[in-house]
Amino acid sequence: MNTAAQSEAPHPASELASGPAVSNKGQIIAWASWDWGSAAFNAVMTTFVFTVYLTSKAFGGGDKASATLGAALAIAGVAIAVLAPVTGQRSDAGGRRKLWLGVNTILVAILTGLCFFVFPRPEFLLLGVCLIALGNVFFEFAGVNYNAMLAQISTPANIGKVSGFGWGMGYLGGIVALLVVLKLFVQPSFEWFGASTQDSLNIRLVAVFSALWLFIFALPLLFAVPEFSVPKTDRRLGFFDSYRLLGRRISAIYKTSPHTIYFLLSSAIFRDGLAAVFTFGGVIAAGTFGFELTQVIFFAIFGNVVAAVGAMIGGFLDDRIGPKSVIVISLIGLLIAGTSILVLGNGDYVFFGAHWAGSTTFWVFGLFLCLFVGPAQASSRAYLARLAPEGESGELFGLYATTGRAVSFLAPALFTLCITIATPFVAAGAAQRWGILGIMVVLLAGLLVILPVKSPDKADIAVVPVR
Template sequence: MPTPAPPADPPVDPTAESPAARRREQRGWYVYDWANSAFYTTVISVFLGPYLIAVARTAACAQDFPQIAAATCADGFDRLTVQNPGLGYVDVLGMDIRPAAFFGLITTVAVLGQILILPIVGALADHIGRKKEMLGVFAYAGALAAMGLYFVEGDRYLLGGVLFILANLAYGSSIVVYDSFLPQISTPQERDHVSSRGWAIGYLGGGLLLALNLVLYLNYEALGLTQGESVRISMMSAGLWWATFTIVPLLRLRNRPVPAHERTTRAAVGGSFRQLGRTLKGLRQYPLTLLFLVAYLVYNDGIQTVIGNSSAFASEALKLKPEVQISAILMVQFVAFFGALLLGSLARRFGTKRTVLASLVLWTVIVVMALFVREGDALQFYLMAFAIAIVLGGSQALSRSLFSQVIPKGKEAEYFSLLQISDKGSAFIGALTVTIALQLTNSYRIAILSMIVFFVLGFVLLALVNLPKAIRAAGNEVPEGI
């Protein structure tokens, strides 16, 4: 029978700590955004999808057309599969999957995996209080998986899929633990500033490594590399960047005391499940927190869908070259750094809720602009990307800050896991809306315009949230200018 630990002190109130101590932790906390954003920008946003599809095609070619050279097969893959409709598939656990669909399949598996494990991660972090150690475990697991992508070549599409799923699960789990530090290292008055600065620094770090990797990618021949080698080095560098800079938050962040819990790992996991169940049942006691969560689910789904379809919009609707798309992605990273800081400053002046609502109005204007961007006009596309960058980081950072105000103390990781899975779990709604719009109209302009529903509905739901009442109901202090 495990012996329970002695009672611990109540959670440390950040207002009771010195400003210098808080700033030290905040600076370390910022660096984790700098560290992990490299994985999202370099691996997920730019390199892995096209590369892994190409590897899957190589595998399909080697299996179905062994007599044809790999380079010739890759160039004529679509023609060969049209001529041989029963061929051109790769095997995934006994299923025949088209190479073009392979990345979408593993992304779906990763999302479903996050929906299952993130609440458990959040409950365990709050239950045992070893957040710093858990952050390190997930960060280094994800970083090692990302570095392992260097070995994905030839026909190793399954290795790439497994490593991506592991890296994605570790990334999402680390973000839950990371976000849960926010209310512990900042006072209610500091929350908007700290959240916005962390988000901004993340864009800067991710953008800097992406810029270096694009230089490598665009000059691979001059450096004596193949195109595939330049991509594999870029993906490995994201994992190395993630691992290296994670050292800083692990040195700066501190665990907070939690109530007594089971000493054995098995008992602690069982206890975390029971705590998660109590939290989910208790969510009914915080209806305004739940309303905010639904509002965020709706408008963030619109944001993620616009971002996820921006490259397809550029290529299909505007007929722009890949170089324009890549340079626009790079520009967004650096402009979003200033955008997040700008919206954080506006929140201090006009109030956080008003600033988020204003950002949703701007998102609505942006998707309407998509109707009027001329085909082949790169300048207009850059202007649209610039407008997105201004509101992108700020709207998400301030939403994170608002959410941290309406959750009860001691359950930060659990509630942030709900925020994360509402983000991941709702992603299919926006994707489905775009699919239906394309099916009915065959127009990416109309598909992007359909996102206006998400921004308008999200605006209305957020406007209905009485934030001071929600904050008091969660037992927290209402900051000025909320």
């Protein structure tokens, strides 16, 4: 019998507190394997290789192609914002987190593989950016369920380390994937058909490799981590009813745990800036600092090493000083490093008797950017998992994706806007560097809005209506 009192009954605890008393190491490794595999999409496709290919001269030039890519990603962000919370809610209600993680991962792999058909001609630019943008949509849907599983495999004492381990595995997976790409496709160690540069066959085959990498390393999670178990409900909500329920739950969360909402809103802003650092990092390295694709990949390898170290150190600190402190420190570090690239990257300088070219500036401060991105991402995920009501992690991480993607147009749009504004005032091809300014504005806004938000140990667990 469903009564009003029952529908408003509080959950006894957070999902994390109701989870296992002791973590299963095998499940943690299997869970993190998905992060390892996801590097093929994050590092290879959207950051250091395929987007660099899309913004090359073959597709019409860096400024125009970069603006097109930014616009496509902004549109994808709107789609994610509208759909993500309901996908999380419905996977929670049906006890199908793992199922939908698998479905969305396969869709990302298929879209990634289709990038093989993006030939190096301007008329294929739109196809390329659309495949990357659509891949981002399904990748985010997969991430909703993946993040929700964090509370299933960790405990209150180690959630920071587990989250940081997952991010670290993602970065290390990126290193290995990029090394394979470098040695098989970009600078092949032996002659084979995939090494051919005719019609950029070698780069297009990178997309096929990335699709297989993502799919293979998703399998351990799908086999080793059990499906989330929920009580059977007497009816299934329709699509629009799901939004009405979502509205009631957001209202209830705001009344009983307002700082959960405050964190969702504040993290939305700075996470968009974090995503932009990696999305446009390789594009800026090539277009602004003249890196060849090989140099971009070498930078990516070193950057992923630094990012993995940063994520794991951040996870260690998270369990000791709290996720909010880790996030604030990371954002300050990102602002210092990014501003240094913007200010010092246009010319040659002498520091303490040493000559620094613009590329040296990018290497030094670009690696500092990598150092601080991982801890902010890992601690943001761990912060929310600490506050998720029992059985509601998927929906809450859906809101996490939605609030993030509700403003996900912000960094790409400001990146594009700054390039557009700068174009008439700088030399041809020099406007792209000013896109960094747009990303820094977003990170600064994120820092300012998270400062008044309570740490999770001082915030309440939300009480949400069941139906």
